[in-house]
Amino acid sequence: MSVDGASPPPCAGRPLRVAVIGAGPAGIYAAEALTRQTAVPVAVDLIDRLPTPFGLVRHGIAPDHPKMRAIRDTLHRTLDHPLVRFVGNVDIGVDVSLDELRRHVDAVVYTYGASLDRHLGVEGEDLPGSLAATELVAWYTGHPDADRERVEAALTGVRSVVVVGVGNVALDIGRVLARTPDELEPTEMPQHVLDALAAAPVEEITVLGRRGPAQATFTTQELRELGELAGATVLMDPAEMELDPGAEERAADDRNATRNLAVLRGWADHVPEPGRTRLWLRFFRRPVRFLGEDRVTAVEVERTAVDADGRAIGTGELELLPADLVVRSVGYRGTPLPGLPVDERSGTVPNEVGRVLRDGRPSPGEYVAGWIKRGPSGVVGHNKHDARETIASLLADAEDGTLRVGGPIGDLVDTLVTRGAEPVLLDDWRAIDAAEVALGATYGRARTTLHERAALLAAVRAATARPR
Ligand code: NAP
Numbered sequence: 126m127s128v129d130g131a132s133p134p135p136c137a138g139r140p141l142r143v144a145v146i147g148a149g150p151a152g153i154y155a156a157e158a159l160t161r162q163t164a165v166p167v168a169v170d171l172i173d174r175l176p177t178p179f180g181l182v183r184h185g186i187a188p189d190h191p192k193m194r195a196i197r198d199t200l201h202r203t204l205d206h207p208l209v210r211f212v213g214n215v216d217i218g219v220d221v222s223l224d225e226l227r228r229h230v231d232a233v234v235y236t237y238g239a240s241l242d243r244h245l246g247v248e249g250e251d252l253p254g255s256l257a258a259t260e261l262v263a264w265y266t267g268h269p270d271a272d273r274e275r276v277e278a279a280l281t282g283v284r285s286v287v288v289v290g291v292g293n294v295a296l297d298i299g300r301v302l303a304r305t306p307d308e309l310e311p312t313e314m315p316q317h318v319l320d321a322l323a324a325a326p327v328e329e330i331t332v333l334g335r336r337g338p339a340q341a342t343f344t345t346q347e348l349r350e351l352g353e354l355a356g357a358t359v360l361m362d363p364a365e366m367e368l369d370p371g372a373e374e375r376a377a378d379d380r381n382a383t384r385n386l387a388v389l390r391g392w393a394d395h396v397p398e399p400g401r402t403r404l405w406l407r408f409f410r411r412p413v414r415f416l417g418e419d420r421v422t423a424v425e426v427e428r429t430a431v432d433a434d435g436r437a438i439g440t441g442e443l444e445l446l447p448a449d450l451v452v453r454s455v456g457y458r459g460t461p462l463p464g465l466p467v468d469e470r471s472g473t474v475p476n477e478v479g480r481v482l483r484d485g486r487p488s489p490g491e492y493v494a495g496w497i498k499r500g501p502s503g504v505v506g507h508n509k510h511d512a513r514e515t516i517a518s519l520l521a522d523a524e525d526g527t528l529r530v531g532g533p534i535g536d537l538v539d540t541l542v543t544r545g546a547e548p549v550l551l552d553d554w555r556a557i558d559a560a561e562v563a564l565g566a567t568y569g570r571a572r573t574t575l576h577e578r579a580a581l582l583a584a585v586r587a588a589t590a591r592p593r
Contacts, residue, residue, distance in 0.1 A: 294454045338408050
């Protein structure tokens with residue numbers, strides 16, 4: 126509604142056409158917010174680079190977390206909404222430039238996330254046997270762009286693993302690597318992933334924090350789950366749980382830290398058990414270099430202390446942790462989309478309440494939501510509030526005339542098809558969905574992820590008899 130309470134005249138004979146780029150949770154919540162209002166008539170194209178929707182719900186949330194992944198059923202309601210059109214398999218900047226896309230729509234909402242890994246900047250980081258969490262997660266969730274050969278080579282013969290970082294992604298990786306084949310069997314992981322994990326003779330996993338247990342960013346529910354693994358024992362050094370009185374006081378003010386410390390201290394008497402994977406949680410150590418000639422053999426770490434401001438300060442004391450696989454899980458950063466500004470340092474698109482800023486000023490018709498707006502933090506649900514905030518800005522702009530329906534507009538899908546691209550629409554996605562369920566049934570599972578783009582598109586073509 127406009128300020129005087131009257132509905133604005135939003136459109137010259139057609140709804141406001143909005144392209145949302147990225148069909149993960151942020152994009153789907155943005156589309157939902159657009160469809161849940163009637164003041165501004167809209168039509169939404171929900172575009173994704175992959176032939177599949179759901180972003181990090183499909184290719185981020187660990188496959189051994191089926192309840193969390195089930196949020197896709199709720200998200201699907203927005204895909205099914207008559208005002209929303211899913212347009213997958215479209216790479217903005219390749220299949221269509223951003224400028225061209227903008228000529229087809231009245232507004233664009235960027236929600237394509239933050240998919241690049243961060244580096245540590247230490248010697249040996251690029252040795253074989255050193256992987257980014259993004260690579261391992263892409264592989265075990267069956268992302269079509271995963272480098273299967275590289276990840277499987279890194280996993281071959283692995284006995285000891287160091288995971289750098291103590292966020293929820295690091296716990297996902299530690300937990301997935303510690304799971305028994307029986308625990309992983311019912312998941313949606315592709316069969317080759319299950320086979321490679323079952324074949325890796327992992328005996329010891331160390332999840333490594335550069336600061337103390339009170340500064341770990343993992344959440345208590347995820348931490349607690351480590352204590353319930355069928356074939357692994359969580360271990361720690363009780364000395365690392367002893368905090369000085371100042372640190373203890375600061376931790377007491379932080380609910381997550383207090384709960385984490387309680388869980389960790391409850392495991393302080395654990396000892397290694399024969400036949401079980403040792404899952405160490407170690408703190409106050411930062412990697413200074415990776416050792417090895419042809420592949421990683423160890424990580425040299427420096428012991429740290431945490432100062433009153435919560436920063437890790439090196440003590441100069443060095444230690445070697447044997448490792449034949451190192452996974453750095455130290456956060457994500459956003460990619461620049463050709464033609465879109467991204468702040469190099471934060472890896473986010475500069476914005477003001479979701480309005481994209483170009484040269485410090487809001488750029489008419491451009492908005493941003495999700496990780497590419499605020500950085501890689503929070504769980505799936507945080508994107509709902511974030512997307513609503515952005516869409517409120519968009520709707521306010523439509524109501525005050527900043528954002529207008531333009532002249533005649535070509536249809537994006539028609540343009541794409543004309544130039545030989547192969548957009549995947551909702552029914553096509555349903556065909557992929559059905560093919561994954563059918564493949565799962567052959568293994569006695571609810572679903573098995575199709576991990577190759579060619580297989581995903583083949584499922585579409587088989588169902589629609591589309592020539593190609
Ligand atoms: P995160 O929580 O920011 O964790 C990053 C970790 O990397 C921190 O422990 C950080 O330590 C460490 N780190 C950063 N730079 C480092 C360096 N140079 N050397 C050593 N350690 C370094 O991020 P994340 O684990 O990637 O997760 C991203 C978001 O997704 C989070 O909001 C997370 O909660 C969410 N997520 C949730 C779930 C779930 O709910 N189950 C699962 C996965 C992810 P410092 O704190 O010292 O910087």
